[in-house]
Amino acid sequence: MRDFGGIVERSPVRVVRPGSADEVAEAVREAAAEGLDAVPRGLGHSTFGQSLTSGVSLDMRGLAGVREVGGRHAVAGAGTSWREVLAATLPRGLTPPVLTDHLDVTVGGTISAAGIGGTSHVHGTQADNVLALEVVAGGRVVTCSPTERPELFDAVRGGLGGHGVITAATLRLVPAPERVLSCAIPCRSAGDLLRVQREARADHISGQVKPSEGGWRFEAKAVLYGDGGEPPPGTAETESLAYPDFADRMRPDVEELVALGEWARPHPWAMVFLPAPRATAVIESTLAEMTAAGLGLSGVILVKALRTDSVLFSVLRTASPGCAPVAEMLAANRRLLDRALAAGGTRYAVDSTG
Structure with missing residues (x-):
């Protein structure tokens, strides 16, 4: 069995496809009695085997579905994709405040990894916007929230399944805009890119670094x-989009990458959090040793300034034909991680830094 990263392979003893939280609890108890790990797996979008196991693999897609949409909340099974969440909330004019760029990942999976999006500089992570969770912990189904079992609630969000298996989540919702104005702002350098992100008064902020001849x-x-809204200073191009189209903006790119075979290739991704004062130096040092071949034909470099005075730096490599091999890309990821740690940063645990 492989995940999206396509680097690590593991064969589970068995795959269990639970259809309820009670069935998850039963599977977890049976695995524990055999001395096996029970690892939840949604759509398998981890990049270094985090959703894989040699024990019992729990296919959480049987717990997909939005059970309820209230005034400002939705209750969704852990195996529900964010695309499915939006399909249930947008008809009511509501949206989760933080969405992943790629919608075909699951609620339980991204909450277990924190979940960062373009609005995280305003609203925090997806895990920050959870009102309550249904969790299998200690072999039984329990609920937790900021007021009920708060220690479990805090441990499970961003806990990568190590403290319990999320089976359902109550998600905060906010009014969805009808349209958005996307403004592209060319920047001179990594430092300039971060400055623009910090100064721009925008609901959604992102940044890319792209190879060019120069x-x-x-x-x-x-x-x-x-x-x-008034475009930020330096805007070179604007595009008006319906909010649903903006939220699903990656779909055409993914379809093209699938058609080209790039989506199925190994993805040695490196993602690190950097302290804002040292982020520019780390980014520049990393770019100085990189080439387009080290990134891959469909690789992407993302830079996201967060509200916690930190920066998420993501080098999303693809091991395309004719480009650097996987081992070389992984070695570059480890150098980036070492550089980030020396600067006081840390890794984002769903990456492939090893």
């Missing part, structure tokens, strides 16, 4: 919810 090209994206 080295690297930097671009910030500032997205204003509603169509009447």
Whole structure:
């Protein structure tokens, strides 16, 4: 069995496809009695085997479905994709405040990994916007929230399944805009990119570094919810989009990558959190030793300034034909991690830094 990363392979003793929280609890108890790990797996979008196991694999897609949409909340099974959440909430004019760029990942999976999106500089992580959880912990089904079993609630969010298996989540919702204005802002350098992100008054912020003939090209994206906002200084291009189209903006790219075979290739991804004062130096040092071949034909470099005075730096490599091999990409990831740790940063635990 492989995950999206395509680097690590593990064969489980068995795959269990539970259809309820009670069935998850039963599977966890049986695995424990045999001395086996029970690892939940949604759509398998981890990049270094985090959703794989040599024990019992719990296929959580049997727990997909939005059970309830209230005034400002939704209750979704852990195996529900964020695409399915949006399909249930948008008809009511509501949306989760934080969405992943790629919608075909599950609620339980991203909450277990924290879940970062373009609005995280305003709203925090997806895990920060959970109101309550249903969890299998200690072999039984329990609920937890900021007021009920708060220690378990805090441990499970971002806990990568180590403290319990999420089976359902109550998600905070906010009003969804009808349209957004996406503003592309060319930047001169990594430092300039971070400055633009910090200064732009936008609902959604992101940044990319792209290879070019002259080295690297930097671009910030500032997205204003509603169509009447004033583009930030330096904006070179704007695009007005319906909010559902903006939320699902990756779909055409993914379809193209699937058609080209790139989506199925190994993805040695490196993602690190950097302290803002040292982020520019780490990014520049990493780019100085990189080439387009080390990134891959469909690789992407993302830079995201967060509200916690930290920066998420993501080098999302693809081991394309004719580019650097997987081992070389993994070695570059480890050098990035060493550089990040020396600067006081840390890794994002769903990556492939090894």
